[in-house]
Amino acid sequence: MKKNIIYWIGIENPQHTDKYGGFEYFEYSKNTWKHFCKKYECEFVEFNVPVKDDLIEYRVNWQKILYVFDELERKGINYDQIALVDSTCMVKWDCPNFFELTEGKFVGWRDLDNMRWIKESIDGYSELFNYELDGTKYINSGFIIFNNLHRKLINDFKKFYESNKTALIDLQDNKIKKGNEQTPLNYWLQKNNVDVKIDLPLPFKLTHLNRKELFSYNWQLKEDNTPFFIKYGWNWIFNGIPKDQRTQLMKNVWDMVKHNYIQKSNDILDTVNHKDTSKNSTSRKFKQNIIDYFGDKDINLTVEFGCCHGDTTKILGSISKQVIASDIADSNIELSKVKCKGCDNIKLDVKDVNSVWEYETPDVIYMDALHDYDGMYKCITRIKQQYPSSIVIMDDYGHEMNTIKPIIDNLISNNEIEVLQWIGEDAGYATANGKSFIDKEGLIFKFKEII
Numbered sequence: 001m002k003k004n005i006i007y008w009i010g011i012e013n014p015q016h017t018d019k020y021g022g023f024e025y026f027e028y029s030k031n032t033w034k035h036f037c038k039k040y041e042c043e044f045v046e047f048n049v050p051v052k053d054d055l056i057e058y059r060v061n062w063q064k065i066l067y068v069f070d071e072l073e074r075k076g077i078n079y080d081q082i083a084l085v086d087s088t089c090m091v092k093w094d095c096p097n098f099f100e101l102t103e104g105k106f107v108g109w110r111d112l113d114n115m116r117w118i119k120e121s122i123d124g125y126s127e128l129f130n131y132e133l134d135g136t137k138y139i140n141s142g143f144i145i146f147n148n149l150h151r152k153l154i155n156d157f158k159k160f161y162e163s164n165k166t167a168l169i170d171l172q173d174n175k176i177k178k179g180n181e182q183t184p185l186n187y188w189l190q191k192n193n194v195d196v197k198i199d200l201p202l203p204f205k206l207t208h209l210n211r212k213e214l215f216s217y218n219w220q221l222k223e224d225n226t227p228f229f230i231k232y233g234w235n236w237i238f239n240g241i242p243k244d245q246r247t248q249l250m251k252n253v254w255d256m257v258k259h260n261y262i263q264k265s266n267d268i269l270d271t272v273n274h275k276d277t278s279k280n281s282t283s284r285k286f287k288q289n290i291i292d293y294f295g296d297k298d299i300n301l302t303v304e305f306g307c308c309h310g311d312t313t314k315i316l317g318s319i320s321k322q323v324i325a326s327d328i329a330d331s332n333i334e335l336s337k338v339k340c341k342g343c344d345n346i347k348l349d350v351k352d353v354n355s356v357w358e359y360e361t362p363d364v365i366y367m368d369a370l371h372d373y374d375g376m377y378k379c380i381t382r383i384k385q386q387y388p389s390s391i392v393i394m395d396d397y398g399h400e401m402n403t404i405k406p407i408i409d410n411l412i413s414n415n416e417i418e419v420l421q422w423i424g425e426d427a428g429y430a431t432a433n434g435k436s437f438i439d440k441e442g443l444i445f446k447f448k449e450i451i
C-alpha cells in the first residue's frame with residue numbers, strides 16, 4: 001500500500017561534531033516525527049547514511065534531494081507523497097495532517113527570514129542558470145512536500161548537478177557562500193515551471209524562532225507561560241540560533257513537551273493486570289515507570305523471559321518496535337496471546353530460560369523467569385556474557401523472598417552495573433497474596449564497560 005512518507009534527514013558528519021555541539025538533537029526531532037507518522041499512518045524513513053561518502057563534493061543538503069527517489073526505491077518503499085524534513089524540525093503533537101492540504105502539488109514555504117542573504121544568493125546563482133528568478137516565490141528547502149509527479153524533475157536536477165558540479169561547488173564554497181542546494185533548487189523549480197504551492201499556513205514552518213521572539217510568552221497577562229512557538233506553531237525549526245546550542249535547546253523543548261507524544265499510558269495500563277490483583281505480575285507503577293523511562297527512546301528489540309500472563313509484555317510492546325516474550329508454561333503463553341491480541345509486534349513462545357538464547361542483541365532484556373538465587377545468578381551472568389550492552393529490567397528486587405536483592409546489591413557494590421532507575425512500588429507495599437516488599441520493587445540497569 002502506498003503511504004505518505006516523512007523522509008527525515010539526519011546524517012552525522014563527524015567533521016562537524018564540534019560546530020553542531022554534537023548530534024543528539026536528532027533524537028528529539030525524530031521522536032516528534034515518529035509520533036506524527038503513527039498518528040497519520042505515514043511511514044518514517046531516515047536518510048542517515050549518505051549515498052556518496054564525499055560530503056564535500058556531495059553535501060548532505062544536496063544528497064537529500066538528489067537521491068530521495070533512488071533511496072526510496074532502493075529500500076523498496078511504496079510512496080505516495082513525500083515530506084522532506086530536516087533534523088532541525090520538531091513537529092507539534094497536534095499538527096494537522098499537511099499531506100491532506102497539498103492538492104497533489106509541490107509544496108514549500110516562503111523564506112523571508114534574511115532577505116539580504118536570499119538576495120545575494122539569488123544574484124550569485126543567476127548567471128549559472130541564466131534565468132531571472134521571481135524572489136516572491138523563493139522557498140526554503142528545509143521542509144518541502146512533493147510526490148511521484150516530481151520524480152523526473154528531481155532526477156533531472158541530479159543530472160544537472162553532475163554536469164555542473166564544479167561550478168556549483170565553487171559558487172557554494174568560494175564565491176557566494178549562501179547555502180547549498182536551496183537557491184539552485186528554487187531556480188530549478190521556476191525554470192521548469194513547477195506549480196509550487198506556497199500558501200499553506202506559516203505555523204507549518206516556523207523558522208528563526210528567536211528573531212521573531214517566539215521563544216517568549218505573554219508576560220503581561222500573567223496567565224500562561226507557554227512560549228508562543230508552542231502555542232501557535234505546528235512545526236518548529238531550530239535555525240537562526242548558534243548551531244552549538246541546538247542540542248541543548250531542543251532537549252529543553254523536548255523535556256517540556258514530551259508527555260504529549262508518549263502514548264497515553266493510562267489507556268494501555270487499564271487493559272492489563274497489576275500486582276494488587278495478580279501476584280505474579282508487576283505493579284501499575286512498575287509498568288508506568290517503564291513507559292516513562294523508555295517512552296522517548298528508540299527501542300528496536302525487547303526480550304522478556306518469564307512473561308507469565310503477558311501483563312508487562314503488553315506494556316513492553318508499547319515502548320519497543322518488537323518484543324519476543326517467552327515462558328516455560330504453555331498455558332501462560334496461551335493466556336499471553338489473548339492478553340496481547342492485536343499487538344502485532346509481540347511474538348510469544350514457549351521456552352525454558354535455561355535453553356540457548358538465539359536473539360540478535362536486544363536493546364532491552366526483561367529477566368523475570370527464575371527467582372531462586374542460583375537460577376537468577378546464572379541468568380544475569382549469561383546476560384553479562386552474551387549481551388553486555390543490553391539494558392536490563394529486573395522485577396522482585398524488593399520481594400521478601402530476598403533472592404534478587406543480594407545478587408543486585410553485590411553487582412552494585414562491585415561496581416559492575418549502573419542503576420539507571422529504581423522502578424515500581426516502595427518497601428511496605430502489600431501484594432495480592434499478602435506479601436510485603438522489603439525494598440524497591442525493581443530496577444533498570446546496565447553493565448558497566450570493563451576498561
Ligand SMILES: C[S@@+](CC[C@H](N)C(=O)[O-])C[C@H]1O[C@@H](n2cnc3c(N)ncnc32)[C@H](O)[C@@H]1O
Nearest residue numbers: 280281282306307308312327328352353368369
Ligand atoms: C513472576 S512470573 C513473571 C511475571 C511477568 N514477567 C510479568 O511481569 O507480569 C515468572 C514466570 O516465569 C516462568 N518461569 C519459571 N521458570 C521458567 C523457566 N525455566 N523458563 C522460562 N520461564 C519460567 C513462570 O512460568 C512464570 O510465568
